[in-house]
Amino acid sequence: MTVTELVSYEDALATYEPVMGLEVHVELGTKTKMFCGCATELGAEPNSQTCPTCLGLPGSLPVVNGTAVESAVKIGLALNCEIAEWCRFARKNYFYPDMPKNFQTSQYDEPIAFNGYLDVQLEDGEVFRVEIERAHMEEDTGKSTHVGGATGRIHGASHSLLDYNRAGIPLIEIVTKPIVGAGERAPEVAKAYVAELRELIKALGVSEARMEMGQMRCDVNLSLRPNGTEKFGTRSETKNVNSLRSVERACRFEIQRHAAVLSSGGTIVQETRHFHEEDGSTTSGRIKEEAEDYRYFPEPDLVPVAPSREWVEELRGTLPELPRVRRNRLREEWGVSEHDMQSILNAGAVDLIVATIEAGADAASARKWWMGELSRRANEDGVDLASLPIAPEQVARVCALVAEGSLNDKLARQVIEGVLAGEGAPDEVVEKRGLKVVSDEGALGTAVDEAIAANAAIADKIRGGKVAAAGALVGAVMKATRGQADAARVRELILEKLGVEG
Amino acid sequence: MVAFSSSLDQGGPCARTVLDAALLHEVIAGHDPLDSTSIDAPVPPVVEAARNGDVKGMRVGVVKQFRGEGYQAGVLQRFDESVELLKELGAEVVEVDCPSFDLALAAYYLIAPSECSSNLARFDAMRYGLRVGDDGTKSAEEVTALTREAGFGPEVKRRVMLGTYALSSGYYDAYYGSAQKVRTLITRDFEKAFEQVDVLVSPTTPTTAFAIGERADDPMAMYLADLCTIPTNLAGNAAMSLPCGLAPEDGLPVGLQIIAPAMKDDRLYKVGAAVEAAFTERWGHPLLEEAPSL
Numbered sequence: 001m002t003v004t005e006l007v008s009y010e011d012a013l014a015t016y017e018p019v020m021g022l023e024v025h026v027e028l029g030t031k032t033k034m035f036c037g038c039a040t041e042l043g044a045e046p047n048s049q050t051c052p053t054c055l056g057l058p059g060s061l062p063v064v065n066g067t068a069v070e071s072a073v074k075i076g077l078a079l080n081c082e083i084a085e086w087c088r089f090a091r092k093n094y095f096y097p098d099m100p101k102n103f104q105t106s107q108y109d110e111p112i113a114f115n116g117y118l119d120v121q122l123e124d125g126e127v128f129r130v131e132i133e134r135a136h137m138e139e140d141t142g143k144s145t146h147v148g149g150a151t152g153r154i155h156g157a158s159h160s161l162l163d164y165n166r167a168g169i170p171l172i173e174i175v176t177k178p179i180v181g182a183g184e185r186a187p188e189v190a191k192a193y194v195a196e197l198r199e200l201i202k203a204l205g206v207s208e209a210r211m212e213m214g215q216m217r218c219d220v221n222l223s224l225r226p227n228g229t230e231k232f233g234t235r236s237e238t239k240n241v242n243s244l245r246s247v248e249r250a251c252r253f254e255i256q257r258h259a260a261v262l263s264s265g266g267t268i269v270q271e272t273r274h275f276h277e278e279d280g281s282t283t284s285g286r287i288k289e290e291a292e293d294y295r296y297f298p299e300p301d302l303v304p305v306a307p308s309r310e311w312v313e314e315l316r317g318t319l320p321e322l323p324r325v326r327r328n329r330l331r332e333e334w335g336v337s338e339h340d341m342q343s344i345l346n347a348g349a350v351d352l353i354v355a356t357i358e359a360g361a362d363a364a365s366a367r368k369w370w371m372g373e374l375s376r377r378a379n380e381d382g383v384d385l386a387s388l389p390i391a392p393e394q395v396a397r398v399c400a401l402v403a404e405g406s407l408n409d410k411l412a413r414q415v416i417e418g419v420l421a422g423e424g425a426p427d428e429v430v431e432k433r434g435l436k437v438v439s440d441e442g443a444l445g446t447a448v449d450e451a452i453a454a455n456a457a458i459a460d461k462i463r464g465g466k467v468a469a470a471g472a473l474v475g476a477v478m479k480a481t482r483g484q485a486d487a488a489r490v491r492e493l494i495l496e497k498l499g500v501e502g
Numbered sequence: 503m504v505a506f507s508s509s510l511d512q513g514g515p516c517a518r519t520v521l522d523a524a525l526l527h528e529v530i531a532g533h534d535p536l537d538s539t540s541i542d543a544p545v546p547p548v549v550e551a552a553r554n555g556d557v558k559g560m561r562v563g564v565v566k567q568f569r570g571e572g573y574q575a576g577v578l579q580r581f582d583e584s585v586e587l588l589k590e591l592g593a594e595v596v597e598v599d600c601p602s603f604d605l606a607l608a609a610y611y612l613i614a615p616s617e618c619s620s621n622l623a624r625f626d627a628m629r630y631g632l633r634v635g636d637d638g639t640k641s642a643e644e645v646t647a648l649t650r651e652a653g654f655g656p657e658v659k660r661r662v663m664l665g666t667y668a669l670s671s672g673y674y675d676a677y678y679g680s681a682q683k684v685r686t687l688i689t690r691d692f693e694k695a696f697e698q699v700d701v702l703v704s705p706t707t708p709t710t711a712f713a714i715g716e717r718a719d720d721p722m723a724m725y726l727a728d729l730c731t732i733p734t735n736l737a738g739n740a741a742m743s744l745p746c747g748l749a750p751e752d753g754l755p756v757g758l759q760i761i762a763p764a765m766k767d768d769r770l771y772k773v774g775a776a777v778e779a780a781f782t783e784r785w786g787h788p789l790l791e792e793a794p795s796l
């Protein structure tokens with residue numbers, strides 16, 4: 001393999017225009033597989049969720065999962081697609097050990113949804129329309145694990161293990177039309193598109209679309225053409241780019257790589273490429289010497305799928321508010337800037353904040369906790385905000401305790417800490433750690449008296465009119481109460497006892 | 503049932519008498535929720551039909567295309583006698599023209615191998631069955647290739663190769679695509695024919711049975727044996743074959759094919775039972791009793 005010197009991103013864009021095509025596979029969250037009744041839960045014992053159909057045993061036949069078709073139609077509608085009145089499955093024939101029948105039941109020239117678009121919003125609020133070529137239904141393959149090699153790749157492995165639990169899980173493949181006109185923002189558009197699509201899929205409730213779990217996988221096709229020309233260049237296909245950040249980086253890298261090859265008079269080879277998370281580079285996979293021939297033909301074991309217009313309209317009526325529209329609405333309701341909203345989105349905090357508000361918190365407090373303390377914790381622990389062991393209802397309870405004066409900010413942080421440490425619900429943590437604000441006037445009065453007695457000189461200054469010196473006494477009281485007093489009330493008491501107007 | 507050519511594969515009863523076939527038919531027919539291509543409709547009253555064989559007033563069509571070159575004289579003789587018998591029993595016999603049937607064999611031998619090449623792909627030595635050459639030094643691809651080489655016979659390999667070729671990009675439209683169009687034309691020919699008649703009849707095969715292996719070196723001659731049954735298979739009609747005598751030149755049995763529209767299986771049994779009864783009476787015993795002397 002020859003290493004190509006990259007040209008700078010700016011130089012690449014000065015000469016060439018990127019054209020992208022994005023293919024996204026979404027694993028549907030149906031209870032059963034696409035063509036059999038096997039369970040789809042992740043993490044089960046290998047090959048424990050299989051049957052004659054998804055193992056491709058002779059004599060078995062497929063039966064279409066109705067919920068998967070419904071999900072496909074919903075996705076198509078949400079992507080502003082036309083829904084086929086009649087369409088068929090097709091066999092995509094190729095040999096691979098993780099594919100039990102050695103053909104994948106997919107759709108070819110008759111996809112269930114076609115000709116749509118998805119509007120995506122970039123960080124500065126600009127809306128870019130990505131046109132959708134098609135969305136079609138297919139089944140996932142099994143999983144190969146190559147053992148004995150250094151890299152987990154098949155090369156150098158002594159043997160391979162096959163797990164067919166994933167074989168037959170319903171997939172929707174969503175293919176864009178060539179994305180042109182994004183210019184230097186192409187990588188950003190690619191990332192925003194995948195992000196928007198993920199939000200959409202989640203909002204539809206058809207999949208959790210967790211990229212890190214492989215529930216959503218992206219292939220990035222990219223080519224360059226000299227600025228001002230029409231003809232598309234030769235494309236590379238970077239497979240399995242499985243995070244939003246990686247989508248952006250893969251695009252960027254390929255733009256720079258293509259530009260380097262083209263600028264030095266070379267030609268781009270049409271090939272599959274692997275993306276490397278470590279350094280954001282791509283390397284050559286297999287070269288497509290001849291276009292792969294999948295020998296597609298209509299699946300004779302299944303009858304055509306013909307969604308009635310009435311049903312399609314019924315499903316259209318159940319579509320939720322589109323994520324972009326919802327985000328803009330929430331942004332206005334919460335009174336935050338475009339930029340802040342983007343941060344909230346990037347942090348994966350939108351739904352958490354909404355849930356916290358629904359549980360009774362005010363928008364500002366809910367946002368403050370999730371974007372402040374909790375985001376910091378998630379970052380430190382290297383986990384998703386949503387996987388922190390604290391529920392929106394618990395955050396809302398902490399907000400309520402602060403609002404009623406039972407907790408101050410400092411104590412509230414300790415309560416959150418306690419919840420995260422598994423010490424129980426907020427009220428339990430308050431109880432166990434003894435974190436209530438000291439509002440018992442008697443106890444507080446005693447603490448104030450003690451502070452005055454111990455700091456006679458300061459007390460005299462205050463009596464003499466130096467009200468600002470009260471801060472030192474407040475500090476002493478707060479220290480004595482281990483921060484559990486309401487500082488404002490402490491100050492009032494000090495001034496009262498020293499006979500000074502505040 | 504192991505899939506060979508999914509759009510053509512069809513289970514059916516095989517029995518000593520028409521009534522036995524009907525009884526078995528009634529048991530195995532009907533919708534199978536695990537087979538989406540099975541029709542979800544009531545099974546026609548086949549047993550009742552088999553118990554009440556009768557062709558009086560029935561319109562019977564003789565397909566013009568099912569005779570001529572390649573048909574054995576003795577086969578045609580027994581077939582013509584059967585048609586005469588049907589007339590004697592009160593049927594009204596007419597000739598029908600199904601011009602697209604001439605293309606049936608070619609279409610069949612594109613569709614069947616194409617689907618076969620895909621259906622048999624699962625025999626790859628990975629999950630079950632024969633595994634050849636797995637000595638720890640070979641890749642999965644090599645083991646798959648060696649196993650398929652060893653496990654499939656020459657006729658299977660021929661069909662897998664034909665089908666792989668016919669489905670290849672650039673050839674799909676010319677081969678598999680055209681074959682599917684022919685299939686539609688044949689279906690239309692049947693529809694037109696069934697506007698005029700209740701059932702169609704023909705010889706089941708153009709010649710009597712050939713010996714095992716006799717045509718192994720001449721696949722075309724072997725494929726031609728399917729000439730009369732293929733149009734029905736392509737169109738998805740109901741059909742039955744029953745013995746109508748022995749060919750004088752070789753003493754081998756000749757089959758009479760009866761064809762009815764899909765879901766009109768009862769007509770086959772009605773006609774079949776009438777013909778069976780009349781022949782048994784004529785011969786003084788069922789043809790099967792001559793079997794040991796064959």
Ligand SMILES: [Zn+2]
Nearest residue numbers: 036038051054
């Ligand atoms: Zn299964």
